[in-house]
Amino acid sequence: xxxxxxxxxxxxxxxxxxxxxxxxxxxxxxxxxxxxxxxxxxxxxxxxxxxxxxxxxxxxxxxxxxxxxxxxxxxxxxxxxxxxxxxxxxxxxxxxxxxxxxxxxxxxxxxxxxxxxxxxxxxxxxxxxxxxxxxxxxxxxxxxxxxxxxxxxxxxxxxxxxxxxxxxxxxxxxxxxxxxxxxxxxxxxxxxxxxxxxxxxxxxxxxxxxxxxxxxxxxxxxxxxxxxxxxxxxxxxxxxxxxxxxxxxxxxxxxxxxxxxxxxxxxxxxxxxxxxxxxxxxxxxxxxxxxxxxxxxxxxxxxxxxxxxxxxxxxxxxxxxxxxxxxxxxxxxxxxxxxxxxxxxxxxxxxxxxxxxxxxxxxxxxxxxxxxxxxxxxxxxx
Numbered sequence: 001x002x003x004x005x006x007x008x009x010x011x012x013x014x015x016x017x018x019x020x021x022x023x024x025x026x027x028x029x030x031x032x033x034x035x036x037x038x039x040x041x042x043x044x045x046x047x048x049x050x051x052x053x054x055x056x057x058x059x060x061x062x063x064x065x066x067x068x069x070x071x072x073x074x075x076x077x078x079x080x081x082x083x084x085x086x087x088x089x090x091x092x093x094x095x096x097x098x099x100x101x102x103x104x105x106x107x108x109x110x111x112x113x114x115x116x117x118x119x120x121x122x123x124x125x126x127x128x129x130x131x132x133x134x135x136x137x138x139x140x141x142x143x144x145x146x147x148x149x150x151x152x153x154x155x156x157x158x159x160x161x162x163x164x165x166x167x168x169x170x171x172x173x174x175x176x177x178x179x180x181x182x183x184x185x186x187x188x189x190x191x192x193x194x195x196x197x198x199x200x201x202x203x204x205x206x207x208x209x210x211x212x213x214x215x216x217x218x219x220x221x222x223x224x225x226x227x228x229x230x231x232x233x234x235x236x237x238x239x240x241x242x243x244x245x246x247x248x249x250x251x252x253x254x255x256x257x258x259x260x261x262x263x264x265x266x267x268x269x270x271x272x273x274x275x276x277x278x279x280x281x282x283x284x285x286x287x288x289x290x291x292x293x294x295x296x297x298x299x300x301x302x303x304x305x306x307x308x309x310x311x312x313x314x315x316x317x318x319x320x321x322x323x324x325x326x327x328x329x330x331x332x333x334x335x336x337x338x339x340x341x342x343x344x345x346x347x348x349x350x351x352x353x354x355x356x357x358x359x360x361x362x363x364x365x366x367x368x369x370x371x372x373x374x375x376x377x378x379x380x381x382x
Contacts, residue, residue, distance in 0.1 A: 016056040025050050034126045035111065036202050043192040047132040057133040063155055066134035067096055068127045070106040070120065071142045071328065078330030080342060085328060087349050088145055094356045095146045098293050102134070113207040117183070117228035121205070125198050128190045140319070141184035143327055144257060145348040147267070148316035149355040150297030151254075153187070158249065162189040163197060165232070166257045167250035173240055178222045178230040181250060184321045185257035193247055197235070204231035257321040261336070264320070264344040267351045267367060273314045275381045277303050285379060290359040316355075320348045343368060 026032050026046040040046075051058045069092055076082045089105055096103045109115065110122035120139055127137050136155065140146075158164055164187040171180025188194045204214040204226055214226050221237070224230045239245030255263075278284040281303050284296060304315050324333035325341035332341050350367040357363055362373040363380075 014056065016054075019054065019056070021053055023053055025053065034129055035122065036125065036199065036207070039199065040129075040195055041192070043195055047190065050132045054133070061133055062135050064134045065099075065101045065136045065138055065153070066127055066131045067092060067101055067103040067138045067140060068106065068120075068123055069103070069140045069142060069144075070123055073107045073109070076328040076330075078326075078328060081328040081330065084342075084345055084349075085142055088142060088327075088345075091145050091349060091352050092140060094352070095149055098149055098290060098356075099152065101138075102131070111207060114202070114205060118202075118205045118207075120183075120228070121198055121202055124188060125195070128188075128194065132190070134190055137188050137190060139183075139186050139188070141321065143322040143325055144184055145320045145322070145345065145352060146318065147263070147320045147348055147352050148318045149352055150293055150300060151316070151318045152294055152297060158187070158189075160247070161249045162191060162193045162247040163187070164249045164251050164256065166252070166255065167233075167236075168252055169250050172233050172236050172250060176222050176233075176237060178224040178227070178233045181229070181233055181236065182257050182259075182321065182323065183229050183232050184323060185319050187256075193244075197244075197248075200235060201228070201231055204234070254315075255317040255319055257319045258317045260320050260322045260325070260344050260348065263317050264347050266317075267347055270314060270316055271351065271354070271367075274300075274316070277314075278381055285381065287378070288359070290356075293359070316351075322348075346370060 051061055071085050092103055104127055106123045109119055110126055114122055124137055124139055165181050165183055166185060167181025171177045203210055218224060218226045218230050218234055222230050222234055236248055283299055288296060322341060322345055326332050330338060332338055347367040350364050350370045354363050361375055363376050364370055364373050
């Protein structure tokens with residue numbers, strides 16, 4: 001086959017990073033601002049107008065993803081904290097490189113009143129406004145590890161939704177449980193609806209003049225103080241029958257985030273079973289460039305068609321969340337030990353690293369010893 005017959009030399013139009021026409025956009029409006037103190041209206045029209053002025057960003061803008069994560073601005077108190085935060089960040093960078101996503105790592109408070117989990121909301125809002133070329137903002141907590149580096153988020157499922165978070169409808173809508181969802185990982189569409197949602201969410205938090213009222217409401221309805229997650233669960237519950245709430249989805253079909261306790265002890269078994277699949281599906285053993293990893297993800301997915309999802313599945317868990325471990329300050333949940341957390345994070349990170357390192361010709365033989373790698377044979381696994 002001739003190179004041009006497969007259009008191998010014809011790439012998608014490149015982004016033009018040096019073109020910004022001298023035509024006024026929302027950025028030139030002195031009343032426009034990035035904080036919650038400056039409400040924004042007609043964002044959909046403003047974003048579309050910007051894209052029309054920057055045509056190289058318009059193609060495929062409907063599926064473009066911008067990942068946002070963060071940590072605090074000072075060194076970790078735990079002696080191993082900075083090490084684990086570096087590895088979890090590198091894990092996210094690896095995933096974004098493989099899938100062509102951009103990533104923003106924030107380590108400052110955009111709003112001093114919004115600390116702890118609330119701090120993610122100003123960062124997400126600012127990212128939406130700074131990146132009108134992105135259709136989706138994907139928030140990931142610092143203590144999350146992407147453990148399926150091939151997995152592609154099924155955005156085609158979300159055409160009718162603007163906000164997606166991992167959760168269980170019965171737990172939120174019936175039992176009114178604040179742990180019926182987890183906002184350590186969520187997807188939010190870059191649109192006016194989402195800005196309105198963020199305004200509603202923030203109004204229940206520490207910067208709001210209505211905090212006392214919301215504290216009473218959340219304690220009455222969800223039996224828990226107004227954390228960012230409790231407030232989000234309330235918004236799902238309160239709006240479930242409204243048109244606004246129809247744009248919010250509790251995703252239970254895969255681990256948009258999964259609790260580490262039920263995941264880490266399954267990783268070795270999942271690795272072995274995936275290697276067995278590769279032994280029978282020779283195409284999955286084929287060496288390939290990292291840039292085309294998504295093609296092999298589709299092949300692997302067809303081999304796991306009946307493998308189920310989430311706990312007990314042969315599939316790699318998409319995101320493993322080390323909720324309660326607090327790797328930076330070391331103040332972990334007393335239900336488990338610091339060693340449990342460190343070993344779990346090491347295993348999850350090594351599990352993910354092996355998927356990346358394989359495209360470079362290496363593999364870690366032990367998930368608990370990431371310092372030692374071995375080169376792999378041509379027909380690995382043999």
